[in-house]
Amino acid sequence: MKRTLLLINLLLLSVCVFPQENIEVNYATIxxxxxxxxxxxxxxxxxxxxxxxxxxxxxxxxxxxxxxFTPKYKGSMELWKELETLMEEKKWEEAYTLLKECRKKNPVSLKLLIYAVNLASELQREEEVQAYIDKYIKLSSAIISSGDGTSEDTAFKVISVNDEYQILNNVFKVEGLKQQSLVNKCDLMEFESSPYYEGTQIYFDISRSLEYMKDLFK
Incomplete structure (x- = not known):
């Protein structure tokens, strides 16, 4: 497990250190x-x-x-309590089987991909570990290429609040998370420091999740 986490950290470091291509995320076009x-x-x-x-x-x-924009999308409301219980009980095979079913519903969840890395590692399925890590890295790269996080207009775009915490904790390695506040369509995350991000606050555009909630309770 420690070796797997070290590999993830090294690969995520490459995401932060090397210049990222900027991409335009146009929700209407998508x-x-x-x-x-x-x-x-x-x-x-x-x-x-x-x-x-x-x-x-x-x-x-x-x-x-x-x-x-698919029928499977659940905004920030997805919970995987049964999966997490199986992992806590170290029922690796059962958890891995359930994880695969969860990923059919949401293949792009960064949190599920981290769970996949951990479970495949516990089951010593090295090729699958690497495949999940690669997915995590590529999706994280897309997210941090969607903006620079310094303002509402240039916020990093995420489709789930879970994903913003993955970016904060596993990509930018922020320390001393102090406050989360909703600023219009963005989550503003304030923290003490980060070795890979200049400044002490990051904006995340969560408009897709907010729109899902709005439609859900119409």
């Missing part, structure tokens, strides 16, 4: 693509699951943000 070209989007998901090395950063962005 929505139109997913709804009108659903077969093409599904093919992208299949290539993602197969760890297709030819997928570009823009492809990963489309895969990630596109999920929020």
């Amino acid at each position: 929505k139109k693509y997913v709804e009108n070209q659903s077969d093409d989007y599904q093919q992208l998901i299949e290539r993602f699951e197969a760890n297709d090395s030819l997928l570009s950063l823009n492809d990963y962005a489309l895969i990630y943000y596109g999920h929020s």
